[in-house]
Amino acid sequence: MTIQTGFQSFDDSTRPEQGPPRLDALRAEMRRDGLDAFLVPRADAYQGEYVSERDARLAWLTGFTGSAGHAVVLEDKAGVFVDGRYRVQVRAQIADVFTPVDWPETSLADWIAANAPKGAKIGIDPWLVTIDQARGLSEKLPESELVRTDNLIDRIWDNQPDPPLGPIIAQPVELAGEAAADKITRLAKTLAPARAAILTQPDSIAWLLNIRGSDIPRNPVPHAFAILHDDARVTLFVDPLKLKDLDTKLAADIATPEEFLPALAALDGPVMLDPATCPLAVADALEAAEVAVKENADPCLLPKARKNETEIAGARAAQQRDGLAMCRFLAWLDDTAPGGLTEIDVARKLEGFRRESNALRDISFETISGAGAHGAIVHYRVTETTNAPLKDGELFLVDSGGQYFDGTTDITRTIAIGSPGEEERQNFTRVLKGLIAVSLLRWPSGLAGRDLDPFARHALWQAGLDYGHGTGHGIGAYLSVHEGPQRLAKTGTVPLEPGMMLSNEPGFYREGAYGIRLENLVVVQEADRLPGQSVETMLSFETLTYVPIDRALVVAEMLTHEERAWLDAYHATCRARLAPELDPETAAWLEAATAPI
Known part of the structure; x- marks a missing residue:
């Protein structure tokens, strides 16, 4: 059931x-x-x-x-x-x-x-x-x-569900920013000395062919395999039932999933495989057919991660739409909580605000709606059994996002229900200092996420505290909410490049008591050149997410002058971007929520 x-x-x-x-x-x-x-x-x-x-x-x-x-x-x-x-x-x-x-x-x-x-x-x-x-x-x-x-x-497994048969739709070039045929031609030139590359990751295939699917809840990707040939041909192995509503010609030849293994055996090598993501069964099939293999990263990974200007513009538009929904939600929550609300009530209400835009395709992952001690469970999923009330004096953590045709969103806010405790306020401020530190960073081109991750943790480390997850993950363009290969984490080894979108989400968790996390999305950009700059290229982040941060949880005395200035400027931008599109009551709430610290 x-x-x-x-x-x-x-x-x-x-x-x-x-x-x-x-x-x-x-x-x-x-x-x-x-x-x-x-x-x-x-x-x-x-x-x-x-x-x-x-x-x-x-x-x-x-x-x-x-x-x-x-x-x-x-x-x-x-x-x-x-x-x-x-x-x-x-x-x-x-x-x-x-x-x-x-x-x-x-x-x-x-x-x-x-x-x-x-x-x-x-x-x-x-x-x-x-x-x-x-x-x-x-x-x-x-x-x-x-x-x-x-x-x-x-x-x-009795009654195991059938494989999904979600329909595939086209992602128009007006939103993708590059025609599928051009992507294929560009990537085919990178394969040498391989004659073909096996694509096994659905988001890579969706990006390359400018399609989106619905085989996985919350992730607009199709279950399919593909072969990219060095002569710029692509064969897509997919159940044809998924294509019955597609009204655009694909830039690929279509074959059934049953034809995949025979097609592998017929290839001329060498054939490129990504050992990090390719199933062992594929390598076994090639070995049995004596087809030479060249191991390399999925050729779509980095091109997909480097968002073009159209994709970045779409992300800004999606964030604006999502920010309006979040403001309406936070104003409602401020007026209603605790009021008998439960975690499920809040998650439903938030999704409802997103749907009011008439642009939401789906939420981008199951909403994390964690009251009190549940906020300390990093990826908490409320059920009807665990559904807890929002109580006065506790923290409430909500991590959520939306899938829109022009972008994918992901935002976390931690909110005080009633009057927060002093420990909670101090640790919230330490997390906020980490968010600000990452937001303000400038760094020489060539550094990776692991080089930047300590800036998010510095204020927590100074108090003997830390968190057990990465500071940020990559994010897709109306694709997966978690996208590699870039990440802000101790294990992030891929150099950050302009166009890469990531989350900036430090946190702190007191098991059995409360959880704190703040999350904005950012995109890597070339930083403005400074007078006397000796480094050829410096990079920085453009913040994409503009939604108020709960000032009731901020200990202003713990912030430096630069940090206060950042927070006030951030909130001023929230007002400027969001207030004109809000109803008067929500706009008044926003004015108060974003007052200078």
Whole structure:
């Protein structure tokens, strides 16, 4: 049964009590196949962050619904591997037959080596494991054997949903900024010495062909594979039912998914594969056909990340539209809360304000609506079971976004319900100082996200505090809300370039008490040249998101003169951009909410 809340669905088949019998059934299949271990990643064959209901095998088995993780099932143990975003959540969602494992601090290979028998046979579905992942396991477990198998979960999952068949639509060049044929020609020239590149990531295919899909909730991408040839031909392998409403000719030849593996075998090598995202099954097929392989990054990654002027203009327009909805929401919340409101009430209301624009295609991810202690769960998802009231004296964290034809939005605000505590105000101000520090940065061209990430954490570090997630992720142009390869994080190694859009979202979380996060979207731009500047090219961020920051949570004395000036200027821009399009009552609220600090 699916519980429909109006903004998110929750499948009660992932309740913790379902875990033990399902684990027993999986182990029976493992014994039948002579396997000592079986890997259950939260992944599909396309290696996107989000999966369809059919591919939600990790959630079905364990109850854990986060957007990243793995399970490794042995005969006597079953580990569920999650990163810092989900360590509170996983304990609440899984049965005690599963053991939470901190990942990546503990790798899958290290855990298997410590807990599985020597020389273990490890079952994997080669469509759900990338080349890099399989290689890493083999290198770290030289005495074990990776056994390719069909998916054991699919054998035991009664009533498993069908594969999605969401319709594909065209993304007009007026919004894409470049014709698909021109993109294809440009990228084909970069393939040499490869004769072709295998594209397995749906957002890369959607960007290249100027199409959008609907196979994944909240992400306008199609499930498909593609081959880009060095003579500027593209073959798209997709269920033809998805194309029945498409009224524009695609810049690609169409083939069925069943024709994909035979097409691989017929290629002349070398063929380019991205080992970080390409399923092992693809590499196996090429190897079996003796087709030479050249490993390289997906050729769409960097071109897609470098937004053109049309895409950036679309992002500004989407942010303006979204900012108006957020202002109406925050004014309503200020007037209504606590007033008996619950987390679900608030999330529904916020989506309603976005829909009033008549431009919203979908929300860009499930709204994080966290009151009090729920705000400390970084990727909290409210359910009818966990739905909590907004209480006076607590913090409320709302992280949300919209999908519009011209852009994708993502914004987080933390709001005081009633009178906040002094600890909460001080830590909010430290988080705000991090947001401002990133917003004001100028840096020499060539630096990566890991070089900038410490600026967001400095004020927290000075107080002995930190947060367990990255400071920012890339974001698509009416595509995935999380987009690589750029990121602001300790692990961000890709140099930042003009046109790259990212989030700027420092935070702090006191488990069991409250969570704080502030998030604006930014785009990398060339910085104005300064008198006497010796560095050839400096970069900076243009802020795209303009929505008030809760001044009740700001300890003004903790801000430097420069930080106060930034906040006042930011709020002045909020007034100038948003007030003319707001009704008089909301405009009056905005005037008060953005008064100088």
